[in-house]
Amino acid sequence: MTVAASWRKVARFTGIYGPGRTLFKAAGRLRLGLAMPTLRRATPDIGVIGCGQFAFATIGYFLRRHGRRIAACYDIDVATQASFARSLGVKAQPRSAEALLAHEGLRTVYITSNHASHTPYALQSLARGIDTYIEKPVAVSQAQLAALIAAQRRSKARVFAGYNxxxxxxxxxxxxxxxxxxxxxxxxxxxxxxxxxxxxxxxxxxxxxxxxxxxxxxxxxxxxxxxxxxxxxxxxxxxxxxxxxxxxxxxxxxxxxxxxxxxxxxxxxxxxxxxxxxxxxxxxxxxxxxxxxxxxxxxxxxxxxxxxxxxxxxxxxxxxxxxxxxxxxxxxxxxxxxxxxxxxxxxxxxxxxxxxxxxxxxxxxxxxxxxxxxxxx
Ligand SMILES: NC(=O)c1ccc[n+]([C@@H]2O[C@H](COP(=O)([O-])OP(=O)(O)OC[C@H]3O[C@@H](n4cnc5c(N)ncnc54)[C@H](O)[C@@H]3O)[C@@H](O)[C@H]2O)c1
Structure with a gap:
């Protein structure tokens, strides 16, 4: 995309989504390490698994709107994890989902990784009693769906789906x-x-x-x-x-x-x-x-x-x-x-x-x- 087309896109996005969301969308794509506005005073108690564009531009933006702060993030790609953490002021960058879920004080985890991994990660977080928000789809097979429901029934934690x-x-x-x-x-x-x-x-x-x-x-x-x-x-x-x-x-x-x-x-x-x-x-x-x-x-x-x-x-x-x-x-x-x-x-x-x-x-x-x-x- 040419520079002129990129600016045109920013202008159109601003007209559709407003300046705040457009800033998150653009920063999520560019990954220049630009510090996004975050809520320094909120207690960081959220985990994010999968630090791609949706996690950055949408989850990151709306968590802030809800007055929440991310404590830890994990992505299989180290550079993606690091740029997400730098921009969104996330302190902990564990190198496994298990380590993220063991992070002290974590209350809610957002799973925004590849589709096949949603259920396996949700099984782990529900087993630990952590409230679990699963981006769509919540499962990619009948076997995954059955395992997810069984885990949800066993857990005291709540489960949420990203169908918006x-x-x-x-x-x-x-x-x-x-x-x-x-x-x-x-x-x-x-x-x-x-x-x-x-x-x-x-x-x-x-x-x-x-x-x-x-x-x-x-x-x-x-x-x-x-x-x-x-x-x-x-x-x-x-x-x-x-x-x-x-x-x-x-x-x-x-x-x-x-x-x-x-x-x-x-x-x-x-x-x-x-x-x-x-x-x-x-x-x-x-x-x-x-x-x-x-x-x-x-x-x-x-x-x-x-x-x-x-x-x-x-x-x-x-x-x-x-x-x-x-x-x-x-x-x-x-x-x-x-x-x-x-x-x-x-x-x-x-x-x-x-x-x-x-x-x-x-x-x-x-x-x-x-x-x-x-x-x-
Ligand atoms: N609700 C909506 O409107 C909406 C819109 C877009 C995307 N999504 C969902 O968000 C999720 C992410 O999509 P995206 O567009 O951000 O894609 P993306 O490719 O930008 O991000 C996916 C990220 O997950 C990471 N990842 C891949 N496998 C992983 C694994 N096993 N463990 C941890 N991290 C892993 C990748 O490195 C990448 O950074 C998907 O579930 C997608 O369906 C939802």
């Missing part, structure tokens, strides 16, 4: 406005302009669970969250269309209908890199409500002749609310919803991997299978 869209201002405002009719279906449609991911990007490694676990899980989780407002259906009919079978998770469409009259469609299109990052348009209909969410910056709700418009500045995709859960944020996510959405995500990831184009998914049957697997551990 249910915390978005637009979704919460819609929930306040919407009247739910338990006999009626819900329609959700999402068009997502996703990032172009390099052929050798770590998201693509077979063990990391495909872009379904890496990206699409977000909108499947939003679907499960919206359906839970009314009560989940049981059976889903799922159809998958991919633009190119050689790259099945880059440009694809997922269509879902349910036994309670619900309808979901998602298109992820990653043919070109969106200049300001991922961009999404979401339409929702239920009972007497029609809603449109434009990139989590604008919400329009129609209810008969009533028209309501809201603007969200800075753009609010729900990261602040999700990251604040361990500290008694205004909204706490129902862990069971996260488990259900993870099961649906794993089912669709399997469809993408196996080239299956149509299938039926049952929440009830998948919950029974999971319970069986947990029992067998």
């Amino acid at each position: 869209r249910p915390f978005a201002g637009a979704i919460r405002a819609l929930r306040e406005q919407m009247t739910i009719d338990p006999t009626k279906g819900i329609t959700l449609q999402c068009f997502v302009s996703g990032h172009v991911i390099a052929p050798d990007h770590w998201y693509r490694r077979p063990e990391e669970g495909t872009r379904v676990c890496g990206n699409i899980g977000h909108w499947l989780d939003l679907l499960v969250h919206l359906l839970a407002w009314r009560g989940l259906p049981d059976r889903l009919e799922i159809a998958l269309t991919v633009a190119d079978a050689a790259e099945p998770d880059d440009n694809l469409a997922i269509g879902i209908s349910s036994d309670r009259g619900d309808l979901f469609s998602l298109v992820l299109s990653s043919r070109t890199e969106p200049f300001e990052g991922i961009n999404e348009t979401i339409h929702i209909q239920h009972h007497g409500t029609i809603a449109k969410i434009d990139d989590f910056r604008h919400l329009t709700i129609w209810q008969g002749e009533r028209l309501m418009r809201r603007r969200f500045w800075p753009k609010d995709v729900g990261h602040g609310g999700a990251i604040g859960q361990p500290f008694g944020g205004a909204m706490q996510r129902d862990w069971d919803e996260v488990v259900r959405s993870t099961q649906l995500m794993l089912h669709i990831a399997d469809m993408v991997r196996s080239g299956t184009r149509q299938s039926v998914f049952s929440f009830r049957e998948s919950a029974a299978r999971l319970a069986h697997e947990i029992e067998a551990l």
